[in-house]
Amino acid sequence: MSTQTHESSPVSGPGTPVLDGPPRAASLGGAWRRFLLRRGVGLVINLALLVIVTFLIVQLIPGDPATAIAGESATLAQVELVRTQLGLDQPFFVQFGTYLLGVLQLDFGTSFRYRVPALEVVMAAVPFTLAITVAAVILLLVLGLALGMAVGVATRGDRRRWLGGTFNVVTGVISSVPVYVQATAFVVIFAVLLRVLPPAYSPAYGFGIAAILPIASLTVGGMCSVARIVRRETAVILEQDYMRTARGWRLPALSLYARHMLPNLLTTALTLSGIILTALLGSALITEAVFAWPGLGGVIVQAIAIDKDYPIIRAAVFVIGLISLVITLVIDVILGLIDPRTLGEKRG
Amino acid sequence: MVRKSLLTTAAVVAVGSLALAGCSGGSAPADGAETDTINAELWYAPATFDPAKASATSDRTIARLGFDTLLRQGDTEALVGGLATEWESTSASEYSFTIRDDATCADGTAITPSVIAASFEYLTGLEDSGAQTWKAQAFGTGEATFTADDEAGTLDVSLSEPYSQLLYGVTGSGTGIICPAGLEDTEGLAAGTVEGAFSGPYTLTDSTAGVSATYSLRDDYDAWPAWETVEGEPAATINLTVQPDSNTSANLLESGGVDVARFYDSNALRFEEDDSYSVVSFASSAYNLVFNQSPGSGSVFEGNPELRAAVAQAIDPQGFNNAGLDGLGVEQFTVNSASYNCALEEPSLLHDYDPAAASELLTGQNIRLLIMSNWDPAADYLAESLRAAGATVEVSAPDPADWTKQMRTEPGTWDVAVAAENAESGLIHLSIARYLGPTYAEGGTNVAYTDNPEGVEFYEAGMNAADSETQCENFLAAQETILEDTAMMPLITDTHRYVARDGFATYVLSGYWDISAMRIVG
Numbered sequence: 001m002s003t004q005t006h007e008s009s010p011v012s013g014p015g016t017p018v019l020d021g022p023p024r025a026a027s028l029g030g031a032w033r034r035f036l037l038r039r040g041v042g043l044v045i046n047l048a049l050l051v052i053v054t055f056l057i058v059q060l061i062p063g064d065p066a067t068a069i070a071g072e073s074a075t076l077a078q079v080e081l082v083r084t085q086l087g088l089d090q091p092f093f094v095q096f097g098t099y100l101l102g103v104l105q106l107d108f109g110t111s112f113r114y115r116v117p118a119l120e121v122v123m124a125a126v127p128f129t130l131a132i133t134v135a136a137v138i139l140l141l142v143l144g145l146a147l148g149m150a151v152g153v154a155t156r157g158d159r160r161r162w163l164g165g166t167f168n169v170v171t172g173v174i175s176s177v178p179v180y181v182q183a184t185a186f187v188v189i190f191a192v193l194l195r196v197l198p199p200a201y202s203p204a205y206g207f208g209i210a211a212i213l214p215i216a217s218l219t220v221g222g223m224c225s226v227a228r229i230v231r232r233e234t235a236v237i238l239e240q241d242y243m244r245t246a247r248g249w250r251l252p253a254l255s256l257y258a259r260h261m262l263p264n265l266l267t268t269a270l271t272l273s274g275i276i277l278t279a280l281l282g283s284a285l286i287t288e289a290v291f292a293w294p295g296l297g298g299v300i301v302q303a304i305a306i307d308k309d310y311p312i313i314r315a316a317v318f319v320i321g322l323i324s325l326v327i328t329l330v331i332d333v334i335l336g337l338i339d340p341r342t343l344g345e346k347r348g
Numbered sequence: 349m350v351r352k353s354l355l356t357t358a359a360v361v362a363v364g365s366l367a368l369a370g371c372s373g374g375s376a377p378a379d380g381a382e383t384d385t386i387n388a389e390l391w392y393a394p395a396t397f398d399p400a401k402a403s404a405t406s407d408r409t410i411a412r413l414g415f416d417t418l419l420r421q422g423d424t425e426a427l428v429g430g431l432a433t434e435w436e437s438t439s440a441s442e443y444s445f446t447i448r449d450d451a452t453c454a455d456g457t458a459i460t461p462s463v464i465a466a467s468f469e470y471l472t473g474l475e476d477s478g479a480q481t482w483k484a485q486a487f488g489t490g491e492a493t494f495t496a497d498d499e500a501g502t503l504d505v506s507l508s509e510p511y512s513q514l515l516y517g518v519t520g521s522g523t524g525i526i527c528p529a530g531l532e533d534t535e536g537l538a539a540g541t542v543e544g545a546f547s548g549p550y551t552l553t554d555s556t557a558g559v560s561a562t563y564s565l566r567d568d569y570d571a572w573p574a575w576e577t578v579e580g581e582p583a584a585t586i587n588l589t590v591q592p593d594s595n596t597s598a599n600l601l602e603s604g605g606v607d608v609a610r611f612y613d614s615n616a617l618r619f620e621e622d623d624s625y626s627v628v629s630f631a632s633s634a635y636n637l638v639f640n641q642s643p644g645s646g647s648v649f650e651g652n653p654e655l656r657a658a659v660a661q662a663i664d665p666q667g668f669n670n671a672g673l674d675g676l677g678v679e680q681f682t683v684n685s686a687s688y689n690c691a692l693e694e695p696s697l698l699h700d701y702d703p704a705a706a707s708e709l710l711t712g713q714n715i716r717l718l719i720m721s722n723w724d725p726a727a728d729y730l731a732e733s734l735r736a737a738g739a740t741v742e743v744s745a746p747d748p749a750d751w752t753k754q755m756r757t758e759p760g761t762w763d764v765a766v767a768a769e770n771a772e773s774g775l776i777h778l779s780i781a782r783y784l785g786p787t788y789a790e791g792g793t794n795v796a797y798t799d800n801p802e803g804v805e806f807y808e809a810g811m812n813a814a815d816s817e818t819q820c821e822n823f824l825a826a827q828e829t830i831l832e833d834t835a836m837m838p839l840i841t842d843t844h845r846y847v848a849r850d851g852f853a854t855y856v857l858s859g860y861w862d863i864s865a866m867r868i869v870g
Contacts, residue, residue: 063749070477071403076756076788078477113395113404114557115538121557128559191599200596202605203560203587204387292591292600294559302392302558302592308749 028340035336035343039329050321051103051314055096058310065308069112086112099314108318109311113303118311121299122319129295130323132211133284136218137277143219144226145269149257151227152234167231171224179283183217183290200292214291218284222276226269233268237261267339274331278324296320384584386852386866388608389591389600393558396478397540399524400471403478405772406590408521412863413550413563413586414540415524418445418464418503419515420573421774421858426689427515428573431459431525431547432503439814440510445503451571453527454551455544461496461503467525468494468505470534482522485775487511488811510812512819513775516689519860520773524548549582549864560589580853580867601625607852608866614674616845624850630861631685631771632844634779635672637663637730637837638767642759642787642797648713649763655709656834659764660699662706662737663730669840672726677840682827684779685771685841687859690810690820697831698838703737711738718744718762720751726766755795756788767795771841774859776823780807783830796835803829 066083067074074082083089087098102109108118155164174182190213191199197213198205237243238261246260288297296316303312335342390406399411419435422428429435434446451459472483472492483492488511495504505514517523530537530545537545540552540561549572550563563586572582591597591606598615600606612632619625639656640647649656669677678685682692715734719727723745731741744762746754755765769779778793784803786792803826810822830836846861848854855865 063747064753065749067753068749069403071481074403074477074481075791075793077791078480079753081475081480082477111557114393115396116557124556125558187599191603195603198605199599199603200591200605202387202589202600203562204605289593290596292589292593292596294556294590298393298590298592299558302590306392 031340031343032336038344039332043325043329046325047318047322050318051100054314054317055099057317058313061304061308061313063308065112065310068306068308103318108315111312112309113307113312114309118309118315119319121312122296122315125294125296125299126319126323128293129281129284129288129297132214132218132287132293132295133277133280135211135215136222136280136284137273139215139219140222140226140276141269141273144223145230145262145265147223148227148230149234149261149265152231152238153257155231156235156238168228171228175221175224175228177221179217179221180286180290182220183214183287186213186217187290200290201294202292210291214284214287214293217287217290218280222280225276226272229272230265230269233265234261237264263338267335267342270331270335270338274328277327281320281324383851384581384868385587386583386585386608386868387587387589387606388863388866389597389606389610390561390588391590391592391610393590394555394561396538397552397555398530398534398538399522399526400474400482401476401478401538402522403481407478409863410552410561410563410588411521411524412548414546414548414552415521415526416451416459416548416571417521417524418518421519421860421862422573423575423577423855423857426858427519428575430519430573431464431571435515437512437515437814440512440514440812441507443505443507443514445505447501447503448571449501451547452568453529453544454546454566455527455529456568457527457529457544459525459527459547460498461501462498463528464503464525465494465496466528466531468492468523470526470531471523478522482520485513485520485773485778486517486523487514488517512811512813513777516775550586553585558590560587562587575855575857575865578855578857578865578867580869582864583866583868586863586866601847601849604849608846608848608854610861611845611847612676612842614676616676616847619847626848626853627845628854628856628861629843629845630856630859631678631687631841633842634680634684634769634771635668635677635726635839635842636680636683636767636769636782637839638755638765638783638796639835639837640759640763640765640797641799641835645759645797647759647763648715653834655713656837657699658706658709658737659715659734660834660837661702662710662739663733663837663839664701665839667733668726668729671729672723673840673842676843676845678843680838680841682838683783683830683836684769684776685859687841688771688774688776688779690776690823692824692827692831697828699834703733707737710734713739714742715739716742716744716761716763718746718751718754718765720748720766720768721745722748723766730766759797765795766839767836768842772860776827777807777811780823780826780830783835784826798830798833798835800829800833800835803833 066079066086066088070079070082087095106119110116111118111121114121151163151167154160187199190197198210201210243260246256284295285297285300288295289301299312300316303309390409392404392406394406394410395404396402396407399415402408402411417430418432419427420430431447431451432445433448437443447461447464453459471479472487488507488509490507490509493506525547526537527545527547530542533542536542540555543551549569550565552561553564554562565582565584594611594613594615597609597611598618601609620627639649641650643650669675680686681695681698684691686693717731727743727745731743734741754761769782781793783794783796784798784800784807785794787794787797806822806826806829810819810826813819813822846854851868851870853867853869855862857865
């Protein structure tokens with residue numbers, strides 16, 4: 001915790017460097033600069049690797065794009081015509097150079113299938129994917145915190161052992177079930193049997209109601225994982241001296257848990273949510289297939305399995321990677337604001 | 349600490365907002381009596397809104413909504429008028445059409461013979477694989493000349509090489525007439541942004557690439573074909589979303605999320621006994637076993653008709669149907685669906701299932717079977733049938749694009765292959781040409797690498813005949829030569845079903861599912 005860091009001032013002694021001026025603000029600012037520089041360089045390197053690896057990987061996808069695009073009735077001459085039009089007859093390094101030059105201008109090329117800029121197709125789907133993944137992360141973070149805290153408080157000091165055991169079993173089972181299985185189960189229960197929610201996306205339904213099951217299926221497993229960790233953290237925090245003191249002062253429960261315990265849990269929960277969101281982007285692509293959700297999943301599956309649409313695949317992988325990297329960076333910045341120790345500097 | 353509290357508050361507010369949005373966003377789908385909209389699905393996203401460049405099924409489907417063709421497939425007879433009211437052929441190279449005088453483009457421009465000629469010239473002049481396929485299906489392999497007479501209201505089509513299938517060819521959605529506004533802005537045409545380009549009943553009013561398309565009925569459109577069995581009102585709006593999963597389609601249809609859905613598997617059976625749904629079926633693909641007879645390829649079937657016949661005896665088409673198509677396919681007696689015009693309709697030329705007889709020749713043979721990757725149950729069935737007859741079978745199941753490429757260009761890598769033939773074009777000559785005539789390397793489409801001069805003669809006679817009776821006689825004779833030589837073995841016709849929920853109707857016309865014939869029946 002930042003409060004503890006501030007309170008544990010270094011003790012001067014022989015060989016200890018003498019600090020000039022107001023040491024804390026200056027060193028914190030420097031730490032931030034070095035942190036942002038370090039992470040900025042890392043981001044650029046990661047993106048460069050992403051661009052290069054993506055170019056190389058799509059070459060390994062089985063199937064000839066020209067044959068796929070030309071269609072089953074095409075003659076060989078028509079297939080070769082398509083190959084020329086797509087630039088696939090060019091030498092490897094020419095294709096790579098053209099690709100790199102394009103990417104520098106955020107141009108991933110024209111979609112083989114749609115004949116429009118690939119990034120345009122991908123960006124049309126991104127909001128749909130982000131709508132369910134971001135909502136799911138917020139929900140699993142908040143609900144996981146609430147559930148973990150509640151059970152942690154209820155079972156502190158080895159109280160209510162049945163609750164702790166039940167909690168462990170239930171959350172363990174749920175978090176171990178793959179997201180696509182949960183999604184299918186939700187469809188069966190809420191759409192097919194109970195008929196209270198739509199089974200999939202359709203213009204016949206409102207966007208909000210169609211999003212409930214996809215968000216729920218992405219939320220439940222992660223929520224259980226967060227709750228399990230938060231519960232353990234809660235148990236540890238409740239044994240801290242400052243919490244004993246707060247309880248000794250008979251502070252109201254809301255003040256005790258919301259003001260003194262929750263902020264200390266946020267570091268762990270936020271770190272975890274960043275990892276979960278990155279993983280959820282992968283899960284969302286599968287979940288979208290279950291719910292016919294018009295996000296990146298369908299675009300990528302069609303691009304790989306049907307069209308061999310290299311520009312779309314490259315643009316989609318780049319965008320997903322970029323989202324993941326940026327979110328990780330944002331969460332690290334937030335963690336830095338909450339707890340400067342996470343900036344990676346050995347201070348004091 | 350203040351920052352932490354703010355974060356907590358923000359998270360709670362966000363979740364609350366989401367919950368409210370979720371709870372307030374929905375409404376129950378309307379039934380047919382309450383709506384003027386049809387919600388339907390496409391398996392894959394359309395790639396282009398230019399009908400001339402349409403190559404995938406979804407492209408062809410949406411082209412039908414926006415662009416009218418000269419002729420249409422009919423319900424009580426094979427052909428009915430579209431933009432043409434009368435048509436005649438004086439030979440297989442000379443055709444004449446009388447164009448209706450009341451048809452207009454979406455921007456009000458009259459659709460005259462000159463407008464149609466300009467659209468055809470655009471199609472035939474394109475260097476695009478989709479356009480070249482449409483050109484070949486509509487006008488054959490030679491050059492086509494279009495002569496328009498706006499005063500007389502006629503369009504004459506003259507072909508440099510005889511092509512007897514033109515009248516059926518110009519029913520294809522890829523030959524849909526593009527109005528002058530579309531030809532002036534071909535990029536906008538492909539993107540669907542030129543409203544004046546549309547000649548058909550609907551205009552594209554909204555689309556998101558890879559996701560959805562919305563079509564709106566034109567107020568001034570009154571050029572519907574004279575179908576006699578199509579009843580109900582055309583939808584004012586058609587929403588098309590991309591949804592490839594059959595289970596999801598069935599769930600959406602049951603919940604009212606879509607009004608019409610296409611099924612290729614047993615999900616269709618969920619609706620067949622239910623009076624709340626109507627079902628129509630049509631041939632989607634024809635599955636055939638192709639024997640590689642390429643000289644010097646090393647194929648065990650080259651010059652060995654007895655061995656080809658033995659394979660045909662070793663395989664039970666119904667078993668293939670059960671393994672690969674949930675038993676939903678229908679019998680097939682020739683190169684394509686028995687429902688095709690001029691297709692053989694009885695099985696007398698097929699080999700009876702007789703694995704005992706087959707094993708006499710197949711025992712000890714090494715056979716390389718080529719099939720596409722997503723057909724594991726069918727591949728297993730075929731391989732095990734041949735193994736049961738004593739053959740050693742090596743199965744190769746590449747990606748569909750590689751499978752196509754291998755069959756066409758790498759005859760040294762396979763002995764027998766499963767070929768999937770599109771069964772929606774209605775043109776039998778395309779399927780006949782898979783098993784005779786020039787190979788792909790020679791500019792043709794003969795995937796069996798056969799040498800069948802007698803069959804070629806019948807095929808060409810059918811292509812050159814002006815009257816439909818002579819065409820059929822020759823096309824039937826060509827099919828007989830193919831089957832007598834066992835150049836291929838018909839397996840099964842993959843039959844797909846369209847299911848409409850109560851209040852909506854959809855129609856199959858002469859074996860062709862026409863999206864523009866979807867109706868609201870209240």
